[in-house]
Amino acid sequence: MKENGSTTSQTRKEEILKAAVQVFARLGFYKATTADIAASASISQPYVFKFFKSKEELFLAALEEAFERIQSEFEKIQVGEDLQKQMISAYEQLMIDFPDEIHLQTQAFGISEPSIRQKTQESFLQLYIMVVKKFTSAGIPDPEMTAKVFLAKGIFCNLTLVLDLPELKF
Numbered sequence: 001m002k003e004n005g006s007t008t009s010q011t012r013k014e015e016i017l018k019a020a021v022q023v024f025a026r027l028g029f030y031k032a033t034t035a036d037i038a039a040s041a042s043i044s045q046p047y048v049f050k051f052f053k054s055k056e057e058l059f060l061a062a063l064e065e066a067f068e069r070i071q072s073e074f075e076k077i078q079v080g081e082d083l084q085k086q087m088i089s090a091y092e093q094l095m096i097d098f099p100d101e102i103h104l105q106t107q108a109f110g111i112s113e114p115s116i117r118q119k120t121q122e123s124f125l126q127l128y129i130m131v132v133k134k135f136t137s138a139g140i141p142d143p144e145m146t147a148k149v150f151l152a153k154g155i156f157c158n159l160t161l162v163l164d165l166p167e168l169k170f
Contacts, residue, residue: 013051016041020062025103029059029111060119063108066101067123070094074130079137084150087131091154095161106158127151 019041023032034055038045052058073090077083095102108120128147135143135150160168 012043012047016043016048016051016058017062017065020058021066021100021104024059024062024107025100029055029107029113029116034058056113056115059104060115062101062104063116063119064123066098066105067127069098069101071127071130074127074134077134079134081138083134083138083140087134087150091157095157099161102158102161106155106162109155124151 016037020032020037023037023040026032027036032055034048035045037055037058038048041048048058052061070091073094074087077086077090080086105120108116111117111120128151131147131150132143135146140146157169160166
């Protein structure tokens with residue numbers, strides 16, 4: 001069965017994003033090049049630019065995908081008395097399945113490029129708002145503060161992964 005052009009194009013774009021996440025996680029935003037990403041995706045460097053205008057745009061797309069994955073997993077969880085436990089389990093599974101995305105998000109907190117900083121702020125705020133809504137629906141006392149503590153613990157978990165310090169994991 002022959003794939004149509006748009007399906008092949010979409011698949012290639014996804015492959016480039018996957019390669020970008022791996023390369024950015026390994027080398028960091030500033031050191032990684034589009035040539036590194038192209039090599040990882042087994043394509044030519046100019047082909048990267050067919051889908052992304054710049055390395056920054058590619059990083060933003062990868063970052064958005066990583067945050068959307070967390071948002072999506074948390075949204076699937078039904079409000080119940082073990083809500084926080086379910087959310088922690090979901091996040092721990094994401095850390096196992098997508099560790100490079102965790103590296104990418106952790107890096108994003110320290111990148112000063114305005115567009116990356118803005119995307120990180122917006123994405124993290126959306127995540128916070130969604131968690132507060134879930135906690136409010138579950139009747140958790142002081143849902144705003146509880147959400148802040150919950151997300152702070154998540155960031156700490158990210159650091160234990162990135163720094164390879166499992167003995168500090170909650």
